[in-house]
Amino acid sequence: MPQFGALCIRTQQYTMPTEANKVDQYQCIDCKEEVFVKQGEQRVHHFCHYKSTNCLMYRYQPTIEGGGETEYHLNAKYKMKSLIETQHEISIRSTCQLCKYTTTAILPKFENMKVVLEHSFIYRDQQVIADLACLFDEQIVFIIEIMYSHATDENKRPSPWFELYSTEVIDTESASKKIQFTCRRRLCDECTILEQQRLKVEREIRQKEYDAYMGECRKKQEQERILKEEEQRILRQQQEQERIRKEEEQRILRQQQEQERIRKEEEQRMLRQQQEQERIRKEEEQRILRQQHQEERARLESIERIRKMKLKQNRIDIERGLKKQSTQPIRKSIWGYK
Numbered sequence: 266m267p268q269f270g271a272l273c274i275r276t277q278q279y280t281m282p283t284e285a286n287k288v289d290q291y292q293c294i295d296c297k298e299e300v301f302v303k304q305g306e307q308r309v310h311h312f313c314h315y316k317s318t319n320c321l322m323y324r325y326q327p328t329i330e331g332g333g334e335t336e337y338h339l340n341a342k343y344k345m346k347s348l349i350e351t352q353h354e355i356s357i358r359s360t361c362q363l364c365k366y367t368t369t370a371i372l373p374k375f376e377n378m379k380v381v382l383e384h385s386f387i388y389r390d391q392q393v394i395a396d397l398a399c400l401f402d403e404q405i406v407f408i409i410e411i412m413y414s415h416a417t418d419e420n421k422r423p424s425p426w427f428e429l430y431s432t433e434v435i436d437t438e439s440a441s442k443k444i445q446f447t448c449r450r451r452l453c454d455e456c457t458i459l460e461q462q463r464l465k466v467e468r469e470i471r472q473k474e475y476d477a478y479m480g481e482c483r484k485k486q487e488q489e490r491i492l493k494e495e496e497q498r499i500l501r502q503q504q505e506q507e508r509i510r511k512e513e514e515q516r517i518l519r520q521q522q523e524q525e526r527i528r529k530e531e532e533q534r535m536l537r538q539q540q541e542q543e544r545i546r547k548e549e550e551q552r553i554l555r556q557q558h559q560e561e562r563a564r565l566e567s568i569e570r571i572r573k574m575k576l577k578q579n580r581i582d583i584e585r586g587l588k589k590q591s592t593q594p595i596r597k598s599i600w601g602y603k
């Protein structure tokens with residue numbers, strides 16, 4: 266079981282179970298409830314919660330792999346705070362993975378320096394929280410981050426800052442006067458800046474490539490659009506021409522039909538005229554015929570009348586002749602012909 270400490274209420278110090286006594290009261294560093302120390306013969310000394318609790322701190326044999334990372338993290342923070350406050354000489358060795366340069370920093374100590382856990386502050390316009398910050402006159406002297414699997418973003422803390430493994434802090438022997446940790450930061454400050462610049466240049470190059478690519482795409486799209494518009498325009502033009510051609514055809518057709526109609530009407534009119542003329546001609550013929558007829562009849566009647574008169578005259582003459590013989594001059598003056 267790892268050595269997990271509790272907070273002594275009297276001293277406000279993180280205390281290991283081996284250092285705890287039966288007089289002082291202690292509280293859980295997580296839920297802040299009171300806990301007590303068990304310093305039996307069989308098991309290693311450890312703190313315990315008083316009653317059944319949901320708090321996972323001080324449970325039996327937690328491991329970092331078994332989901333105890335939060336407990337390790339919290340304990341490492343409290344332990345680190347305690348180590349700094351109890352005047353240990355702490356040095357941190359850093360090896361940069363890029364320039365391979367190794368530096369060893371000894372954490373400074375001066376009067377009235379405060380160690381604050383979960384220190385919240387603004388850095389590069391962002392609200393950040395440092396696991397542990399040493400403050401002097403409210404100014405950050407240095408920062409310590411506790412990690413296990415997730416490293417802190419190199420650009421999100423002001424220098425100087427160190428990153429320590431939670432397990433390394435927990436396993437450190439508190440009694441040692443000199444303690445050395447290994448910083449888990451990948452790069453030194455200089456290389457961080459260089460790396461940032463390199464990344465920035467790479468980003469810019471990628472951005473330029475992307476912009477160029479996008480520009481090319483846009484150009485291609487524009488060309489396609491123009492081509493399509495041209496096609497559309499030609500199509501519309503063709504359709505327009507076709508429409509005009511059809512209209513012209515229709516107009517010619519209508520004109521022809523109109524001419525045909527007029528021609529037919531003219532024919533009809535001519536026919537009717539001819540028929541009318543024919544009718545008139547026939548009527549005229551009829552009339553002439555009737556006239557001739559009448560004339561003939563009149564002539565015949567006249568002949569008949571003359572004949573009858575002649576007969577009558579003859580009869581009279583005969584009758585007169587019987588009496589006297591002077592009828593010739595009279596006959597001539599009345600009829601005037603032979």
Ligand SMILES: [Zn+2]
Pocket residue numbers: 293294295296297298314320321322
């Ligand atoms: Zn608790």
Ligand SMILES: [Zn+2]
Pocket residue numbers: 361362363364365366452453454455456457
């Ligand atoms: Zn470096």
